[in-house]
Amino acid sequence: MATIRKRKNKWEVQIRVRGCKNICKTFLYRKHAFKWARETEIKVEKGIYQELRELHLIKFKDLVNRYLIEISPKKKSYPKEKYTIGQLLRDPIVNLSITALTTYKLIEYRNRRLKKISAPTVNREISLISSVLTKAQELWSVNLSNNPARNLKRLKENKSRSKRLTSLEFIQLLNACNQSKCIWLKPLFSLAVETGMRRGELLSLTRDMINLNKRIIFLKDTKNGSARTVPLSEKAIHEIKSLPISFNRKIFPISVSSFRFYWKQAKNKANISDFRFHDCRHEAISRFFEKGLSIPEVALISGHKDVRMLFRYTHLKAEDILRKL
Structure with missing residues (x-):
């Protein structure tokens, strides 16, 4: 159970977990403290709680490489996806920790790539990033609060080709x-x-x-x-x-x-x-x-x-x- 108390004009939350060290966090406002306590208790009960400092240690590059080894080879599109992942690994975005991989950083990445490749290709790369983060949540116990790539609006693509030979x-x-x-x-x-x-x-x-x-x-x-x-x-x-x-x-x-x-x-x-x-x-x-x-x-x-x-x-x-x- 969570213990919430006021100390020096701040609200301190302490959650005791049997067999583990206590989880503590301080807030300026009472409502934020109670909200965090409820959400964290649910995560602890489900066994999916992961401290932010632990997530800071995980590089996005590590998840991409694991995806390349464990997930991609099972797909029919493996040769193409392997090439796309190779391109992704050359970009500085993979050196970010997963907590620093925000929607804003993805927009910067998208703008960089648009200078070199078409909008449909960029959309596929963003979808790949989203897939990597989803697999990390589902299979590798990486408990992200959200997937920043999932809600990123995709670029408008040109109409399908209509080229026919005379x-x-x-x-x-x-x-x-x-x-x-x-x-x-x-x-x-x-x-x-x-x-x-x-x-x-x-x-x-x-x-x-x-x-x-x-x-x-x-x-x-x-x-x-x-x-x-x-x-x-x-x-x-x-x-x-x-x-x-x-x-x-x-x-x-x-x-x-x-x-x-x-x-x-x-x-x-x-x-x-x-x-x-x-x-x-x-x-x-x-x-x-x-x-x-x-x-x-x-x-x-x-x-x-x-x-x-x-x-x-x-x-x-x-x-x-x-x-x-």
Whole structure:
């Protein structure tokens, strides 16, 4: 139980804890003393009380490193998150104690990062910081009074990309891929546009995932965690059949870094700058709708659980809609 008494125009609170040293604190006002006493007693009863001076000793960097070792490797996004954590660890904010990690300090961090990276990337970094602090509270007995990153307002992001290739741009990029020293580049580009598959899904494809008789690809491990079956068009079948068989049964035995190099080279040759490989997925899904496929059919191919997300990818051309009017 807490003992509260007035001494020399101040209010002194003393909480006795069996088997531990007493907890003491002094306040100027009586109501603040009673409020702190109630809150602290509840924490002591729940076994979550932690003295402020103990929290002062914990550096934010220690929590980030522990998160990198214990939490991140269990995620599908581990490679990307590992890179983001690496960037975070280079910033002076990680040298703060967790009691000094205030909303104001996070705003300073956000402003610094905005000079180097985009708003969506900054938002992801703030969300990562929030996740680190949440795990520290839930799993590592770090009893923070609040999570300063959770309530920090996220930056406004630009509208989703709506880049689509014109017929001429598509031919130019296809020819550039075909002329590349990397023999896998052109079929990778073609399959991306024909199937709407992500880069990671394409690069992880193996022969046993493809059934040419049924004209399907079965993906066990996808971004949203659910398996899905992707139907193959005649063009997609032709591309797969034309590929040489690699020793490791991979359809595309090429690393991500090599792919990035040759993809950038092909775009430069085609004189196309504002087009990312992920935009092939936008292009593919838009083409599915232009062919007359329904929303459930497209969702089955793309793997979207929330069909509303499809509107981010569906950028129909006005001239194609006019033909139906």
